[in-house]
Amino acid sequence: MAPSKEFLEFIQGYPPLKAIGNTPLVKIELNRPIGNAQVYAKYEHLNPGGSIKDRPVLRMLVEAILSGDLTPDKTILDATSGNAGIAYAMIGAVLGYKVALVMPENASEERKKRLIAHGAEIIYTDPMLGYDETLYEVRRRFESEPDKYFWCDQYSNLNNPRAHYDTTGEEILEQAPDITHFVAGVGTGGTISGVGRRLKEQSADIQVIGINPPEWPGVEGLKPLGEGHIIPNTLDQSVVDEMLPIDVDEAREVSLALSAKGLFAGQSSGAYMLGAFKIAERSGSGKVVTIFNDIGERYFSTGMWG
Numbered sequence: 001m002a003p004s005k006e007f008l009e010f011i012q013g014y015p016p017l018k019a020i021g022n023t024p025l026v027k028i029e030l031n032r033p034i035g036n037a038q039v040y041a042k043y044e045h046l047n048p049g050g051s052i053k054d055r056p057v058l059r060m061l062v063e064a065i066l067s068g069d070l071t072p073d074k075t076i077l078d079a080t081s082g083n084a085g086i087a088y089a090m091i092g093a094v095l096g097y098k099v100a101l102v103m104p105e106n107a108s109e110e111r112k113k114r115l116i117a118h119g120a121e122i123i124y125t126d127p128m129l130g131y132d133e134t135l136y137e138v139r140r141r142f143e144s145e146p147d148k149y150f151w152c153d154q155y156s157n158l159n160n161p162r163a164h165y166d167t168t169g170e171e172i173l174e175q176a177p178d179i180t181h182f183v184a185g186v187g188t189g190g191t192i193s194g195v196g197r198r199l200k201e202q203s204a205d206i207q208v209i210g211i212n213p214p215e216w217p218g219v220e221g222l223k224p225l226g227e228g229h230i231i232p233n234t235l236d237q238s239v240v241d242e243m244l245p246i247d248v249d250e251a252r253e254v255s256l257a258l259s260a261k262g263l264f265a266g267q268s269s270g271a272y273m274l275g276a277f278k279i280a281e282r283s284g285s286g287k288v289v290t291i292f293n294d295i296g297e298r299y300f301s302t303g304m305w306g
Helices: 005-012 015-019 054-067 083-095 109-117 132-144 159-175 190-202 248-260 267-283 296-302
Strands: 025-028 038-043 075-079 099-104 121-125 149-151 181-184 207-212 242-245 287-292
Touching: 005 015, 005 054, 015 083, 025 159, 038 159, 038 267, 054 083, 054 159, 075 083, 075 132, 083 099, 083 109, 099 132, 109 121, 109 296, 121 132, 132 149, 159 190, 181 190, 181 267, 190 207, 207 267, 242 267, 248 267, 267 287
Parallel strands: 038 287, 075 099, 075 149, 099 121, 181 207, 181 287, 207 242
Antiparallel strands: 025 038
16 A cells, blocks of 8 residues: 555655655675675665664554544654664654653663654663563553553554555665565564565565574564564565574674775664675575665664774
8 A cells, every 4th residue: 555645745744754765775795705696785774763664653653643543642652672763753753742662771872862862751671571571561551541652563553564565665676676685684574574575566586585683692673583472463474485594793794894895884784784695695696685774873882883
């Protein structure tokens, strides 16, 4: 379902929101044996909120306003590992809504400071209880005061993958019509599901690859999917051809190699790029596209660049 005329007209009234999307696709060259393959990254860190999460959060919030589910008296509520929270806080500030976010206390300091700068309320959960605890806590908050909150629920809200189907996926096809592989991870599953669905409609031969880091230490922004973990309703596993294991330390080395080339993206971007180069090395041909999810500055306090 493409954005409605009402959606597009609504956005026109808020000029800062028009800066979201339409990011460039850039060829990435590292010293790795990929034969005739080519690797490209979509520069989602150039969105005004600094991450790809601007796209789905914009779609979810505006559609909720248009439907009447989000009214000025309600506070926007959701769980986040950081990037979606920044998008909620930023877009909420533009639209004039209060925002409350549940996130693990070990989220990077840069994320926390950006949320505070936009005026969001932060509710912390114990990181030792895992990311799923944020999902349990946001549900408890909403159920205790349902009249106070609009729970956007990015893990079940289908406007999340729809945003990527309509914009991210469509842009990739325009920028790389000869794409052979798309590589992404799973936070909510919105990106890989929405983009994957759009690519598969274009050609069933396009391979959609999910990266699969270990649960510990994991990759910030990516959700564990193993036994006992909550599987997001926004994840459409039918469009994913393969889950590719990746090593977190090796992913960090790729991030450092990218930064040495002047490409400063975040932790998950290095993991995505590692997956993209593994696919390119294996195939030796084709055009592999992945995502730079967020900006490298968001990770200074984590020791990633130490």
